[in-house]
Amino acid sequence: MLVALLLLVLALSNEVRVNGERGGRQCGANPSLKPRPHSVSILEFGAVGDGKTLNTLAFQNAIFYLKSFADKGGAQLYVPPGTWLTQSFNLTSHLTLFLEKGAVIIGSQDSHHWDVVDPLPSYGRGLEVPGGRYQSLINGYKLQDVVITGNNGTIDGMGLTWWESFRSHSLNYSRPHLVEFVASNDVVVSNLTFLNAPAYNIHPVYCSNVHIHNISIFAPPESPYTVGIVPDSSDNVCIEDCTIATGYDAIALKSGWDEYGIAYGRPTENVHIRRVHLQASYGSTLAFGSDMSGGISNVVVEDAHLYNSKGGIEFRTTRGRGGYMKEIIISDVEMKNIDTAISATGYCGSHPDDKFDPNALPLLDHFILQDMIGTNITIAGSFAGLQESPFTNICLSNITLSVNYASSTTWNCSNVFGFSDSVFPKPCSDLDNPSNYSSSYLSMLSMKGKTMVSGSVSMKK
Template identity: 55%
Template sequence: MRRFSAWVDLFLVLALFNEAPWAVRSSSHCQQTSSGVIRPHSVTITEFGAVSDGRTLNTKAFQNAIFYLNSFTNNGGAQLFVPAGRWLTGSFELISHLTLLLDKDAVILGSTNSADWPVVDPLPSYGRGRELPGGRHRSLIYGCNLTDVIITGDNGTIDGQGSVWWNWFKSETLDFTRPHLVELMNSTGVVISNLTFLNSPFWTIHPVYCRQVIVQNVTIIAPLNSPNTDGIDPDSSDDVCIEDCYISTGDDLIAIKSGWDEYGISYARPSSNIVIHRLVGETQSSSGIALGSEMSGGISEVRAENLQFFNSKIGIRIKTSPGRGGYVRNIYISDVTLTDVNIAIRFTGEYGEHPDEFYNPNAFPEIEKITIKDVTGKHIKVAGLLEGIKGDDFFNICLSNITLSVTSDLLWNCSYVQGYSELVCPETCEPLKKSIFPEHQSDCYHLSNHLHSLANQNRGA
């Protein structure tokens, strides 16, 4: 009954947004290449002894099924079907040319025994576990060095049962960093679609060192007070497309990352060419879309459009710190609707959080060519807190066609930022008051001729 009530609440929320992504799926920006692939070989998890009572541990059944299907990877690939039922399992590893397909009434449940989540090495671009020194627990669904992997279903469910992990984290009884729900490493051609992800122990979907990733038509839900349950975190990955998603979690809905301080600088694997379209969600403790704070390998060429955030702490955020190095540049965020959001736009140049004492405090990040345009907001407490780094200003910050209904006396607060603005209400801070058009248009990333015409029309009026 409680879960039914949660779904009723979700559909009521979606109904409030009459331009919700589910009304416009036909205009997909993700290249449709793999999600409809028909594999010539298919098995059902019950053929390997799995039991759907929600109590029997089925880790061996998943492992044995995938081991069997490995013989078909070079012969058109294979499919593992999970039928209706509640399938309890520990962590299991995928293979190349595999489709993991869930029935609409299938629920994969993560074990509540930490021993069923093996400990693996830290990521080289982080140098240690994100929360604790040393290793980290492997994700529930994991893959490394794979090609052509599809995780999909008719809105089946993957539930990490993360409350035990959240309690261990809060009580500081963990020895290793918590696991993600899904993590693919060093993989190419990944599709994650048409599924519901619940209660991740840590970040929910984490493609790291990957290429050609599609995350499409997924719902991600965790309690709003659950710690660090990010929705989708592309990390040192390129050619990523995220669209038509609803996310409600205890941390960033989407956070783009690329490694942590000296380890990320040394690994030097950026995140680039990332497209985000039609995202709806809420987060009371963090951001709708975030860049960083782990961005030491660099983040560039990000385009995010048609975003709707409500009941959230921050709408759009950049997080970095002295010691990060790297860069965030060529970012274009547009068509954003904010409702009941504390801070519409926030840049944090002194975020802190370092992996160890060996980072270089003089490794300053480069933040430049950030365009945010076509934003509307109702019941916003603060329009913007834009805080760069002393001696390391954030350059070419461009704000265009932004209208916010602000409920406090604090409108904009800016330091160590430089840039331009056009058609911003309430009027932005002094460092950004120079007009974009005509002389500074080239300093602003990806501003269109349409906006130029709009600006001229408003000047004429």
């Protein structure tokens, strides 16, 4: 039985590697960013790049003008070198926002310059403060074919004042993000640097066909709950060739909060993450949940470098979330200086209000984590499932973690079931029992992995 299971794991591993490197997948090839037939400079609309002049009206007018070219192949808004102060502004379909090298868009630090918008329906309220939320710096709502790119230009959220307001509990509304796309399709974000986000850096929510590549994200370690990239109730997402260092999570997959996420019912699925370097000072480099009530499934992560972080790979949920996290494959991971390398917990996160259903139990099932190496790890693994809904079908294969002497316990396990092979240090017995499993679920997962990684993402440029 064990030999058959391990052969299936090996076959799945090869399937992921081979199919993940050929064309026609979420990350099969970079989308072709064809030049737009029309282009204007922000200078043509009176913008001043001195870091002091407020350029919101210039951005709004430029985008309004370029909207007229949507049926003519789209248009590009060119931002030349300079420091361009602005409030929030909205993009339009068939638009490329291009930041030249030396161009820096900075967000106003005056909260009165930020509009307040309704909470997302899958969350029911602001994440940090009940009620509305501040609108993100750059926004897209129900757009098609929109690109934010450049020659390594920069978008700086100037987040210090927001972080101070968060710490002092003086926020009137939940903090804004740097870039947010809502209910949009065929989205590309590439070749840029993101700095000092008030909260999230890039937040695609209710989106399809999202390609994020070759970007750098940075926020200082002390920045509270700053997060890099957050695919949220979105599908067909590629994240590749990115370097992220934030105060909390580097990449976090989400899909709604308790009864609101359950009712909205849109999962995050068909996600491919590869060739990433991630640091999360006080969070996890790769986080799943805890807001996952719409479900998270069909995720492949490969060739990830995780370092100098509290958590490496973490699955989070709690009673009342409902939803599921399943069919997730993580392979070819290098970890260095991580407190807890791999964890899954059913006791993480708060509730939006008292209307949640405590009997809405989350499902965690069918995970494969393989081909990992770690140095200076404090705790190899921590799994704490719910007694009423244990975490099941967890496969660990070919994992070697060099544990330091800060903790005498290398693994903690409760209410989790799975099996392992070639894992050091040896995991707890709950993860070392292949006799309870048949080969059928691994065979199914192999097909799922092949289908998922082979799923085509159409980028219409």
